[in-house]
Structure formats: C-alpha cells, structure tokens
Amino acid sequence: GEDVEQSLFLSVREGDSSVINCTYTDSSSTYLYWYKQEPGAGLQLLTYIFSNMDMKQDQRLTVLLNKKDKHLSLRIADTQTGDSAIYFCAESRWGDDKIIFGKGTRLHILP
C-alpha cells in the first residue's frame, strides 16, 4: 500500500542543524520529494531525489535516502527563522505520477 509517515513536530535552536525524517512503504517509489509550506501559502518544492541515489546536496539542504529501510531525511544546516514552516515528505512512482504526501513536520525555531 501507499503510506508516508513523518513526525509531526520538531523544535531546533537557531543556528543548529535540523533533521526531518520520513518513512515510506512503497518499495517501487521512484521519486522522493521534500516540500515546504509556509503559513497560508502553497507548497514549494525544495528538492527531490531519484530512488537510485543515496544523497543529494543543495546549499544548506542535504537529502539522504536509505532505500533498504525506506527512510528519507532532510537536513537543514544553520537553521534560520525563515526555515520555520511545515515540511512535507512525498513519493511517487514512475508511470503512476500520483504523489503521496505525509502529514508534514512542523519545524519550530527556538531563539
């Protein structure tokens, strides 16, 4: 079946690294995504990774994929107040294209 699980809340001090975790159940997932949603706004695609990759880095963002454990993580280095948002993990399969989302992790930045 299709299921994407995330913890609902994460609190991090400004300047520290944030690590948001996600697990998925569909072993045929092809694309794994991280989206950011700020209050009252739509979803912004942050980054995505193909299932044949282990890691992808883009400036302050690092995505790690453990395909064996079906575990995806998003690391945000030097977390800033502007990073405060809900982060959604999502997956899709080639040929299906329907994107399945987790419930989102609300990242709270402590001063």
Add this chain to the structure above:
Amino acid sequence: NAGVMQNPRHLVRRRGQEARLRCSPMKGHSHVYWYRQLPEEGLKFMVYLQKENIIDESGMPKERFSAEFPKEGPSILRIQQVVRGDSAAYFCASSRQGEAFFGQGTRLTVV
C-alpha cells in the same frame, strides 16, 4: 513562465451552493492534480487529469465532486451542494517528467 495559477484564492459559499475552483497549469505541463488539505492535516490526493481525460480519481468523493481539464482553458474542480465539511484548502499541481509544482491554493469556507 508563470507558475501554477489558481483562482480564486479565497471562496466563501453557503451550504447547498456550488463551488468552482480553477487551475491553470504551468506552460508546457499537460498533467494536473488536485489535492485537499484539511486544517492541521497533510495533503490528500483527489484526482489526476490530463487534457480531456481523467487518469485517476481514486481520491474523489463519489458524490458532489467532479473535475475536468478541457482541451482549452483551465482545469475545474466543482463541488455541488457544499457542506461545512468541504471547508479546506484545495491545491492544484501540474507536472512534467515527475516534477510537480503547486499553486497557492484556494481556501474554501462553507458557512
């Protein structure tokens, strides 16, 4: 290249009225998805359309909800005889080759 455009941004309807939500995909994108986000919830897939075809409507309620994506013009999500439980944010996304981009959403309030 404008992003995915949704209108209206906010829509208020009385119980029993019809709600029509519009979505114009990004230029060159021929796939449109509709998602519903309830307060404090993740995104739930509703329907996936290509031009003039419904590909997957497994997430659509069986009654009162319909969607279309005509050859010309935007995709329309129509909700007939709205009830309070239909109050939510409705997001549209368009994609090409696995990368999906979201609109800002339409926030429907049923009073």
